[in-house]
Amino acid sequence: MLDIVGKRFWFLLISGALALICIILLATFGLELGIDFSSGSILTASFEQEVDQDQLERELAGLGYISANIERNPEGDFLISTVELTTKEKAQLKESLAAKFGTINEKGFENVDPVIAKETARIAAIAIAIAAVGILLYITWAFRRMPSPFRYGTCGILALVFNVLIVLGVFAVLGAVLGWGINLMFITGILAVIGYSVNNTVVIFDRIRENLIKDVSADFKVVVNNSLVESLSRSFNTSLTTVLVVLALLLFVGASIQNFTVTLLIGIIIGTYSSIYVAPTLLVVWEKGEWGRLLHPAQF
Amino acid sequence: MTRKNTLYLMVILALFAFALWVILPIDSERFGREGIQLGLDLQGGVRLVYQADLSSVESGDETEVIEGVIAVIANRINPLGVTEPNIERRGTNQIVVELPMLSVTDKQKERIGRTALLKFGELTTEEEEARWVNDLGSWKPATATIYGQEKELTSSYFKENTYVDRDNLGRILLVFEWNEEGSKLSEEITGRLINQPLGIFEGDESLLGDDGRPIAPIVRSKITDRGQIEGLSLHEATELSKQLNAGRLPVPLETKYELTVDPTLGADFVALGSKAGLIGIILVMLFMIIYYRLPGVLASLALIFYGALVLAAFKLIPVTLTLAGLGGFILSIGMAVDANVLIFERMKEEFRTGRTLGAAIEAGFNRAWTAIKDSNITTFIVCGILYWVGTSIVAGAPVKGFALTLFIGVAVSMFTAILVTRTFLRLFVGSRLAKRTSLFSPYLGRK
Numbered sequence: 252m253l254d255i256v257g258k259r260f261w262f263l264l265i266s267g268a269l270a271l272i273c274i275i276l277l278a279t280f281g282l283e284l285g286i287d288f289s290s291g292s293i294l295t296a297s298f299e300q301e302v303d304q305d306q307l308e309r310e311l312a313g314l315g316y317i318s319a320n321i322e323r324n325p326e327g328d329f330l331i332s333t334v335e336l337t338t339k340e341k342a343q344l345k346e347s348l349a350a351k352f353g354t355i356n357e358k359g360f361e362n363v364d365p366v367i368a369k370e371t372a373r374i375a376a377i378a379i380a381i382a383a384v385g386i387l388l389y390i391t392w393a394f395r396r397m398p399s400p401f402r403y404g405t406c407g408i409l410a411l412v413f414n415v416l417i418v419l420g421v422f423a424v425l426g427a428v429l430g431w432g433i434n435l436m437f438i439t440g441i442l443a444v445i446g447y448s449v450n451n452t453v454v455i456f457d458r459i460r461e462n463l464i465k466d467v468s469a470d471f472k473v474v475v476n477n478s479l480v481e482s483l484s485r486s487f488n489t490s491l492t493t494v495l496v497v498l499a500l501l502l503f504v505g506a507s508i509q510n511f512t513v514t515l516l517i518g519i520i521i522g523t524y525s526s527i528y529v530a531p532t533l534l535v536v537w538e539k540g541e542w543g544r545l546l547h548p549a550q551f
Numbered sequence: 552m553t554r555k556n557t558l559y560l561m562v563i564l565a566l567f568a569f570a571l572w573v574i575l576p577i578d579s580e581r582f583g584r585e586g587i588q589l590g591l592d593l594q595g596g597v598r599l600v601y602q603a604d605l606s607s608v609e610s611g612d613e614t615e616v617i618e619g620v621i622a623v624i625a626n627r628i629n630p631l632g633v634t635e636p637n638i639e640r641r642g643t644n645q646i647v648v649e650l651p652m653l654s655v656t657d658k659q660k661e662r663i664g665r666t667a668l669l670k671f672g673e674l675t676t677e678e679e680e681a682r683w684v685n686d687l688g689s690w691k692p693a694t695a696t697i698y699g700q701e702k703e704l705t706s707s708y709f710k711e712n713t714y715v716d717r718d719n720l721g722r723i724l725l726v727f728e729w730n731e732e733g734s735k736l737s738e739e740i741t742g743r744l745i746n747q748p749l750g751i752f753e754g755d756e757s758l759l760g761d762d763g764r765p766i767a768p769i770v771r772s773k774i775t776d777r778g779q780i781e782g783l784s785l786h787e788a789t790e791l792s793k794q795l796n797a798g799r800l801p802v803p804l805e806t807k808y809e810l811t812v813d814p815t816l817g818a819d820f821v822a823l824g825s826k827a828g829l830i831g832i833i834l835v836m837l838f839m840i841i842y843y844r845l846p847g848v849l850a851s852l853a854l855i856f857y858g859a860l861v862l863a864a865f866k867l868i869p870v871t872l873t874l875a876g877l878g879g880f881i882l883s884i885g886m887a888v889d890a891n892v893l894i895f896e897r898m899k900e901e902f903r904t905g906r907t908l909g910a911a912i913e914a915g916f917n918r919a920w921t922a923i924k925d926s927n928i929t930t931f932i933v934c935g936i937l938y939w940v941g942t943s944i945v946a947g948a949p950v951k952g953f954a955l956t957l958f959i960g961v962a963v964s965m966f967t968a969i970l971v972t973r974t975f976l977r978l979f980v981g982s983r984l985a986k987r988t989s990l991f992s993p994y995l996g997r998k
Contacts, residue, residue, distance in 0.1 A: 287946060295816065326819065337806070339756075342657040358816045363946070364807040367600070371944045378940045385932045393925050436875060439937060439950050443882070443957070446933030450926040454893070457922040485896045492838060492892070493885035496831035500881050503827035504820065507592075508874055515882065 253483075256476035259532035260545060266529050270413055273420025282419065283426030285434030285510075286361065288375075290368035292336040294344070295359035297328045302352045304329070310351050314344065320430055324507070328358055332432075336362060375438045382442055383408060386449050393453065397460060402537050407452045410522075410530035414448050415441060417521045418514055431510065440514030447493070447515075448522025452530045455482050459531070471538050475531050483527070490523040559974040567856050570863040587866050590873035590948055593821055595814030596651035600945050601664050601804040603644045608802060613643060619801045620646060626798055627663050631655065641945075645807065652814060660811075666803040667794035669706035669758065671740070672750035683750065685757045685765045690750045695739035697732065704740055708733025711796045715788045716779075723761075725780040725788045727795070734775050741774040751780060754803060761787070808945045824877040831881050832858060835888055843895050845984070849975040850891040850968070857887050857967040864959050876952030883960025886930070890968030893919040909980040916973055923969070927961055934958040 255262070286293055304321055307329065311319040320332040336344065341360065349355045363371075391404035418441060425431040458478035468474050497519065501512040536542060578586040591598055601620075608616050621638050628636050628650065637649040648663065672690035675681050681689035692703040706727070713727040729737050741749070748767040751758040757765035760782030768781060783791065836854060839847035861880065865872060872880075898915035906914065934954045941951025 328816075338657050338661045338809075356813075357811075358813040360809065360811040361946075362806070362809040364805075366602070367808045367945045371946065374940055374943050378936050382933055382936050385936065386929055389929060389932060393928075435944075435946060435950060438940075439875060439953050442933050442937055442940075443879075443953070446930040447886070449929040450889075453926045453929060454922045457925055461918070461921075481900070482896075485892050488838075488842065488892045488896075489886075489889045492835045492888050493882065495834040495838065496827075496881050496885035499827045499831035499834065500878055503823045503830065504874070504878070507820070508878055511875065511878060 252476070253480050254476060255479050255528065256472050256532060256535055259535055262528040262532050263536065263545060266413060266525070270416050273416045273423075276420045276423045277416075280423040280427040282423055283430060283432040285432030285437075286332060286363045286368070287434040288368055288372045289432075290335055290363045290365040292333050292341070292360065292362045294331045294333070294336075294341065294357065295324075295328050296331065296345070296348075297326075297356050297358060298348075298352050299354040299356070300352060302329070307331075307348075307352070310348065314347055316344075322430070335364065371435065375435070378438070378442065379445075382445050383411065386411065386445065390449070390453065390456070394456060394460060397463070399538070402534060403456050406530045406533040406537065407449055407456070409533055410452055410525040411445055411449060413525050413529055414444060414518055414521045418444065418517050421517055422514075425513075434510055436508055436511040437514055440511040440518065443515060444518025444522060447519060448526060451486055451489070451522055451526035454485065455479060455526055455531055456534075458482050459534075472535055475535050479527060479531055486523055486527055490519055493519050553977070556974055556977045559970065560978070563856070563971055563974055567859060570856075570859040573863040573866055574859060582867060584866050584869050587862070588869045588871045589817070589821070590871045590876065590952055591649065591651060591810065591817075592812055592874050592949065593817040593872065593877075594652050595812045595817045596649065596653050597655050597660065597812075598650075598808070598810045598948075599648040599660070599663065599806060600641065600808035601646045601648070602807045603646065604803045604805065605644050616801050617644070617646065620804070623798050623800050624648060624663060627794075631659060645945075646804070647945075654813060655811070660809075662790065662794075664804045664806055665794065665800070666754055667706075667791065667799045668753065668803065669795075670752045671704040672752055673740075673744055674748065674750075683752050683755070683757060685750075687748065687750070687765055687767055690752070693740045693744070693749065695736045695743075697735045697739070702732075702736060704733070704736050706795055706799075708736065709795055713792045713795045715785070715792050718781075722781060723783055723785050723788050725783055725792055726777065727779070728777045729775070737778070738773055738775045741770045741772075744770045745772065746770065758783075760784075810946065820874050820877075824874065824881070828877070828881045828884065832884050835885060839888060839891070843891075844989070845979070846891075846895050846898070846972070846976065849972055850888055850895070852975060853891070853967045853971040854884070854887060856971055857964055858884070860967065861956075861960055861963050864963065865956070868959075870955050870959065871948075871952060872956070873949045873952035875949035876956040879953040879956035880960055883957055883964060886961060887964030887968060889926075890919070890923045890965060891972055893922055894968070894972065909977075912973065912976050912980065916969065920969070923965065927965060930961050931958065934961075 304323065308319070308321055311321070311331065311333075316333045318334070322330040324330060345355055345357060387404045387408050390407045391400045394400040394403040397403060422431065422433055422437070426433070455478060458481055459475055462474045462478050467477055494516065497512055497515045501509070501516060504512070536545065573581045603617060603620055605613055605616065617640050621640065624638055624646065625636070628638070628648070631650070631653065633650045633653050635651060637647070639647050641647045671693045672683055673693045675689045675691045679691055682692055683690040694701050694703050696702070708730050710728040710730050713725060716724045716726050718724055747770060749770050750765065750767045760766045761784040762782070766780060766782045832854060836851040839850045841847070843850065861883070864870070870876065894915050897919045898911045901911035901914045934957050937950055937954035938958075941947035941949075941954055
C-alpha cells in the first residue's frame, strides 16, 4: 500500500518551504489592492475607432491621471482604473478622451469612496477571522468523541492557513506582474476555498475516526495512512469535477470574475494537496509528539 | 424493486416534472414569478449610495430627515421611467438608490443627488479664509446679523414660487422671491455690497452659466423682496427652479459609492455564464460515466434533476442572480457530485469485501453519510459568513448572490445525490444487470 504517512517529514518540509516562499513573495511584492479596498474608480469604455493602449495611457497621464491602470477585456473594452472621480470629473475625462480618440461609449462605471473602502476591508477581515474560528470550533465539535478533538481542529486550520498563504503568494506575483488587484471577488473566492478545502480535510478525518473506532491497527500511523489511501480516489475525483467546472467558468466568463475563478482554481488544487499531505501528516506528528524530529532531516 | 422505492421514484419524477414546469420556458410566469431575477451586473442599471450630512440635524430627527430625503429622491427618479426603483436607508445616514435596467446620463445622475441649495458669497479680503475659489477670485459666505444671530444667505430663504422667465432681450432668468427673514438678510448684504459681485454657489462648486463661466452678478441696488439669476440655460434653469420649489433636499448628500452597468455589458455575461454552466455540467457527467460506469450514468441523471431543481428554486424563492451567483451555481455543479463520489467509492469497497449489489448500495450510502454531512456543514458555515458580508457592505450584492446560490446548490445536492441516486440504484437490485459487476466498478478485478 502507498505509504504517505511514512514520508510525512518530507511532505511537511516541502509544504513548509512552499509556505515560506509565499511569505517571502508577499513580503517582497505585497498585494495590489483593487478599488474595493483602496477606493477609486473604474471606467469601462469602448471606442468606435481602434485605440492603442499605450497611446491611451499616455493621454491619461497627460490629463493628470498618472497612476491610471488600463486593462482590456476579451470584448475589447478598456477598464480604466483611476483615483476617485466625481460624476463631473468623469464626464470631463470622457470628453477629453473623445476629443482625442473619437466617440467613446461608457459601458460601466464604479466609484468607491475611501469611507466605503475602509468599511469593506474591515468586514472582509472580520469575515475571514470568523470563518477560521467557526471552522476550528466546528471540526473540534465534529470530532468531539476523539481523544483529542482540538488537535483535529488545529491541524485542519493549519492546512487552511497553508492554502490561503499559497493563494496570497500567487496573487502577490500576479499583482506585481499583471497588476491584478485583490477585490471583493477575491475575498469571496478565498472564503469559498476555505470552506471547500476544509471539506476535504473533514472527509479524511472522518475516515480516520471510523478506522480508529474499527480498531484497524494499534499504530496511529497505520490508521491514518490507511484512511488516506482509502480516501485518495474520492479526494482526486471530487477535486477533478470541481476543477472542470471552474475551468469552464474561467475560460468562458473570464475577465470580470477572473480574480474569483483563479483563486478557486489554485485553492481547490492546493486544498486537495494539503488535505492529503499536510493536515493528516501534521496530526500524526502531533499525536506522536515528533515535533523535534522536523528539525533534524537526517532522522526522516 | 420494493414498493417503497417505487413510491420514491414517483415522487422524484413528479418533482422533476414540477421543476421543469416552473423553469420552462424561462420567462414564464409561475406563482407570480416571472423569469429569473437578474442582478444589476447582469441586466444593467445604476446603484448609488449617498451619505447625508446630518451635522445640522438635531438628534432624534434623523429618521424624519432621511425619510424626507428619500421622498425627494423618489420624486426626482420618477420621470426617468424606471420600472422597479429601490430607494432605502442604510445605517443611520446612508441612502441606497437602485435603478435596474436603465441607462442614465451623467447629468441625470448628478441631479438625483443634487442638494439644490444655493449659497451666496462675497469676495474675501486678503487675510480672510476662502470658502470657494473660482476664476473670479476667492469667496466667503455672504452673511448678515439679524435678531442677534449671524446667518448665511442661501436659497433656503426663497419662497417656493421661483419661475423661469425671459427678459426683453430673450435671456433666461430664474426669478425668485425672498421670504421675510431672507429679505432682511438680503437687504443688509446687498446694501453693503453695492457695485461688488455676489457669487452663487452650489455645494463646493460655483453655479455655472450656459457659457461655462461662474455666475456672479454685480449688485446694482439694495435687493429686498425679489431677485433673478441670469445666465443659466433654459433647461438648467427649469430644473433648478423645480428643485428649488418643492424638490430641495433637506440636507446635503455626498456620493459614496456608484456602480453603473450598461445593459449590453450584462447581457454578454448571461450568455457566457450559461455556456460555461452547460459545458461544466457535460464535462462532469462525462467524467462520472467514464469512471463509475452505470452508477455514473445514474449520477448524471441525478445531476440533470439537480440542475432543474436548483433553477426552479432560484425562480421561486426568488434569488437575484448575479455574475458571482452564476459562478456559485456552476461551482455547486462540481461539488454536487461529491456526495455521489463518496458513495460510489464506498460501494466499491463494499463490493470488494464480496457484498451483493443491494448490500453494497445500502452500506455505501450509510457509511458515506457522516462524511457528506460533516463536510457540507463547513461549506454552509462559509456561506453564512459570506451572506453576512454581502448584506453588510455597500458593494456586497455579488457576494450575497454567491453565498445564496452556493448554499442552495449544496443543500439541494445533498438531497439529489443521496435520495435520487439511491432510488435509481435500487431499481437495479435483483435485476439481471446487478450480477454484471463490471457495470458498477470497472476496477474491481485489479485489487
